[in-house]
Amino acid sequence: MSILEVTNLTKTFGGLIANQDVSMNVEKGSITAVIGPNGAGKTTFFNMITGVYQPTSGDIKLEGKSVVGIKADEVSKRGISRTFQNIRLFGEMSVIENVLVGMHTQLKTNLLGIFLNFPGTKKEELEAEEEAYRLLKHFDLAHLLNEKANNLSYGAQRKLEIARALATKPKLILLDEPAAGMNPKETKELTEIIKRMGEEFDVSVLLIEHDMKLVMEISEHIIVLDHGEKIAEGNPEEIRTNPKVIEAYLGSSAVHAPTTTQPV
Numbered sequence: 001m002s003i004l005e006v007t008n009l010t011k012t013f014g015g016l017i018a019n020q021d022v023s024m025n026v027e028k029g030s031i032t033a034v035i036g037p038n039g040a041g042k043t044t045f046f047n048m049i050t051g052v053y054q055p056t057s058g059d060i061k062l063e064g065k066s067v068v069g070i071k072a073d074e075v076s077k078r079g080i081s082r083t084f085q086n087i088r089l090f091g092e093m094s095v096i097e098n099v100l101v102g103m104h105t106q107l108k109t110n111l112l113g114i115f116l117n118f119p120g121t122k123k124e125e126l127e128a129e130e131e132a133y134r135l136l137k138h139f140d141l142a143h144l145l146n147e148k149a150n151n152l153s154y155g156a157q158r159k160l161e162i163a164r165a166l167a168t169k170p171k172l173i174l175l176d177e178p179a180a181g182m183n184p185k186e187t188k189e190l191t192e193i194i195k196r197m198g199e200e201f202d203v204s205v206l207l208i209e210h211d212m213k214l215v216m217e218i219s220e221h222i223i224v225l226d227h228g229e230k231i232a233e234g235n236p237e238e239i240r241t242n243p244k245v246i247e248a249y250l251g252s253s254a255v256h257a258p259t260t261t262q263p264v
């Protein structure tokens, strides 16, 4: 069953076609990757799915309901969450506060309720803190919960961003280059975290990533974009051996050295 169905999605900026007629599905519970050279249209594709950009034409359905024409915050409430290429944390806030902010959209009681000490507010706050702690544990950040986000290592900040995106309890999470800037040890740890994430948090994953080792290791399905068009899709083995992909993106050496950790 598909959680996300994208049909004939096109986005133009003036005369520039950033995405052309892209169709793809994300199966519920799966990890799907979008790959392609720089400027292929990957981030534009994510921006349309999350309501940041409206498509020029085409449709995007989450669990069968179109999200086209809906603003980003509403798309997030419907269950699509994301991280960005550039880390966007509240640097002066603590690690746990960053996660709690992510949860805020899901809490039933609002700030007025907390101020007036309405019944149920305290209980909900405690539950939120427990859930935030569970998330931080999953990302091996629980021992840093009171640390300022700015003081974390780069790899830890990236993990915290994902934890915060998960705090909204999304049905689908979009990760835009989660391993960018990470060292090999951090990338390996992240790979394991993403693999376990689906099951532990009941979330489907769609990710953009240049690190081919990570992509090939965790993705069940891969979509390849080039010049805004989908040129291939399939499982890692099919993508690795697809001549169009090799020509457009991977380079012939990648076929013989599929475990490269270098971005291509």
Ligand SMILES: Nc1ncnc2c1ncn2[C@@H]1O[C@H](COP(=O)(O)OP(=O)(O)OP(=O)(O)O)[C@@H](O)[C@H]1O
Pocket (backbone or CB within 6 Å): 013, 016, 017, 018, 036, 037, 038, 039, 040, 041, 042, 043, 044, 045
């Ligand atoms: N807001 C915008 N206005 C005009 N052109 C844009 C805009 N956003 C993206 N583009 C153009 O659309 C094309 C696709 O860009 P996009 O950022 O989606 O590619 P990408 O595959 O994510 O690249 P990278 O891997 O470098 O992040 C590029 O030519 C880019 O310059």
